[in-house]
Amino acid sequence: MATLSNTFETFAHSVKLAEPASPLRQRICELGRPAHLTGGASLELEDARAQLVYLTHGSTKLVAHASEARDQIIAFHFAGDTYWIPASDNYSYSVCALGECELLLFPADIFLKMAESDPQILRGLIGQMADALRRCREKAVALGRKTASERIAVFLLGMAERIGTAKGTSVILDLPMSRRDIAESLGLTIETVSRQFTILRDAKTIETSGRSLVILHDVSQLRAQAGYLAGAA
């Protein structure tokens, strides 16, 4: 568990706030509102403005609420990630904890105003946004043009890259999200996700244990199933 001072320290490092004692760092740290969420808890945003989030510890999902009970998970985030909660437009957005987590919240407009004097911070943010944009565009391809089995392969490979630990030729994944979360992230239903897991299990491509542990035995098979452009990185 991170202490509060730790929290600010890792954040400062993440956005390249170099000098520990600079007045800018002082002001920005005062701006950040720390929050502690328990599993399943949603971040209640009192204002509708865009927020900048630094996730110190744990994992979260960023959810867009469309009409009725139809939610779409836009992205998952893990410890160390910095990301934006967009201002609500045609949908409303919320951040929801997957297990215990710890984060820092900044109103985006004020943060940007403060950061104007430090191009390093702005560059860092641009990099993070470019990353979010890339992921979102890949998600759009998956949601628009991929079959269920391709989407599952894309999901597992993406998670392997972000939170997997290699063990020999296999990759061990301890997924913090439920089948429902996976389904809502991939534009599928929980039943379809479950069936695809069963197919991969039967094919010995993956192995599962309990609800959260997944071992990827055949990553190259998953890559072949992901429907990526042949020969791409």
Place this chain on the structure above:
Amino acid sequence: MATLSNTFETFAHSVKLAEPASPLRQRICELGRPAHLTGGASLELEDARAQLVYLTHGSTKLVAHASEARDQIIAFHFAGDTYWIPASDNYSYSVCALGECELLLFPADIFLKMAESDPQILRGLIGQMADALRRCREKAVALGRKTASERIAVFLLGMAERIGTAKGTSVILDLPMSRRDIAESLGLTIETVSRQFTILRDAKTIETSGRSLVILHDVSQLRAQAGYLAGAA
């Protein structure tokens, strides 16, 4: 048709390069490679790095090429827009002209390096990226959770906002993209798009003339069909 000097001038204005004679502006304008594309032509990117595009004139589509002949249109852009072409990752991206168009191309990394000394430019870019991210997230919701008729309504409303001209209570749209482009943008087939247009036409919600002209007669009906969060802006 924009002249070349015009092109740079509108770009400079768009990224908030205030002083006309500043050395920074000089250097950035030297970096920009102007390009002229005829209808249907694709921008061939000789390097795989991310590019910054300023579209002076005309409209373009940003296409992600997935496996086989499955393309997903990530976004449409119109005159005056500034946007990123991501570096190719699991997919390759290309920009394709819808009709004649004129644009400026910048290698993103060099541009950012140059812009580091001017926080105004960086702030402007962050704003544009936040916009692209918002649109991409809305697209993800549409692709993941919406029916064909909702997607068409979302598409028409989005186009109305960006390139529509009001005429009384109606909105006139001169769509630069084909039915195939609409389908590839919405994760549907051209037949489904056509059928949805027919349904809207029969309901007198829209009126079409030729291949590109669409008149939205009942915008509130479209909003009701778009599956937006009730009461959202």
Place this chain on the structure above:
DNA sequence: GCGCTGCATTGATCTCGATCAAGGAAATGG
């Protein structure tokens, strides 16, 4: 004008994944 080509519309059928329904396994609380 006429034929050609590419795009749009309409109809018939099929399929993948959603939906409906029932068990089964794992975490949670007494």
Place this chain on the structure above:
DNA sequence: CCATTTCCTTGATCGAGATCAATGCAGCGC
């Protein structure tokens, strides 16, 4: 340790949209 609840898995059926196929219509060169 058992009861309760929640989540996951599996099966049966259904339907929205894809696919296959044919026709209509606009633009273009001759």
